[in-house]
Amino acid sequence: MRSKKRILSGMRPTGPLHLGNLHGALINWVEMQDPYDCFFFIADWHALTSDYENPGAITGYVDEMMIDWLSAGLDPEKSTLFLQSLVPEHAELFLFLSMITPVPWLERNPTYKDQIVQIDNKDLSTFGFLGYPVLQAADIIMYKANGVPVGIDQVPHVEITREIARRFNFLYGDVFPEPEAILTQTAKILGLDRRKMSKSYSNAIYLSDTPDVIAKKVAQMITDPQRMRRTDPGNPDVCNVFEFHKIYSDPATTQTIHHQCRHAQIGCVECKQIMAGNLIKAMAPLHERRAHFKAKPALVKEIIASGSQKARAVARQTMDQVRAAIKIKA
Template sequence: MEKVLSGMRPTGKLHIGHYFGALKNWVKLQEQYECFYFVADWHALTTSYENPEDINTFRKELILDWLSVGIDPEKSTLFVQSKNLYHAELFVLLSMITPVAWLERCPSYKEIKMEMKDRDLNNLGFLSYPLLQTVDIILYSAKYVPVGVDQIPHIEISREIVRRFHYLYDCEIFVEPEGLLTEVPKLLGTDGRKMSKSYGNTIMLSEDLKSVEKKVMTMITDTNRKRRSDPGNPDVCPVFDYHKVFSTEDEKQEIIFGCKNAKIGCVDCKKILLKHLFEFLTPIQEKRKEYEKIIGDIDDFIKDGQERANTIAGEIMEKVRRVMKI
């Protein structure tokens, strides 16, 4: 069975954007492929190196969120990046053959630096992020990596590094990974900006429902609709973007007609959305609470997955050392 690998940085609890952007697809993929899902705590250090104490706390929160939406440790291999030192070893070895220019040309390198101007990202770890990402993938012979279109350049760098290694050492050890494109629905934050924990405009998977209600009822709508009697435009309304994801087709058509003809108010529209949000979040939160009761040490809970991941990576590293004569 072909393998799929993906990971998330432990930077806090997950929101509904994470679910529709990645986790919903992860749950589906574990029924079709041999899946490896890991906590990318070393990756978190590239931008959160000043507050490393948060990473261990968020590691457990991250896995609890995964479990709550249906990631099954019996079907997928769950592990922590830093608990497998083979990642560090292969990273060092591949850094000897990876041109700096390949890393600098990665589009997200400049984009994230611009986006996070409040942090000093002029460090080697941030620059070499795509190289460590390559290691994460090829240590497990993953054929597919679920990504959005904007992450395709990362996968191409991984493919180039694999080809360069095979050429230099006249071998075929690694699998060249491919991006598994996923469609990500447009879900802005509750203030109309990009959904981000730093903006405080997210709806968390584990958030108290009263808090969710407050956020939804204060969401930005069509700014041209000043009064209940003014016709609106769902195409420019962030609330309707949520309806595209949560509401039925009949409801969406009714909302479009009602909004454009001032037959429905923004409050009524938000109440329909809230009903669906509660139906979506309630079973997730109930499942999370069940896991919180039975899981003490998260490392102990995923021990089998960690051991399996370490064994697979160790076998790959034996081959790497052999061809590199070390």
């Protein structure tokens, strides 16, 4: 019997991590390390579902992602941090689950339907892309996770996993718990252009950006589009820079900026400079840790290898139970 409930989540290594990743996931993961038994993995096989034509880039981002995780505060002494492809049992469980998962369950997946329409520069008409929720289910139930930390838009992903686990248990006996979606609170972080922060839009502030780069990017941020001149009153409620002030500036500064903007007592350039300074200050501890791990590539690789060995030990036990349940010998 585990003393703590277990959670599992992962990220695809398709590019450098940015502030959206930090506030959308990493900060929550760090806070969960003490109350939960945490398994966090780099989903390199998942990345192949859409980036199969350029696998070398995926490999190149693995170590960088782990460095960002460690810099944000994930601790290999508290959490199991591992690489999906170093635990081949994921592929075996995926195979078994694919045998029992109805195709209509996958075709109705909202993410699948949305991405087929939105991503028009890649051929996504592959079995791997259609079946990625099955691999995702294998990732989660392999470790008998009690919960998966997600935003509200990702709840359907967890529900498919619950359905697959329920179907397996119905056919072969109770092996897997049905994981719950753990809704996480996230700060509102948009990109420089007020769209979702994404490397695809070239509108992101990355965790690896230096202070000079951060300052230059903040200077490009869109503010109140109706404020044409310095003497025009602004509306902080529609200003992306002010949203960042809410996160990175202290309450007194934020209140002052709000008042000054509405009464044309501060210009957008000065407002951005103040926010950039506070953002850089807030990121300083992360940048310090990042420099530490960046200078020790062997240590980063050892953390990945050690965490993957720990994860695989759990995965082997699960697969022994799975094979016994479906009466397949190892």
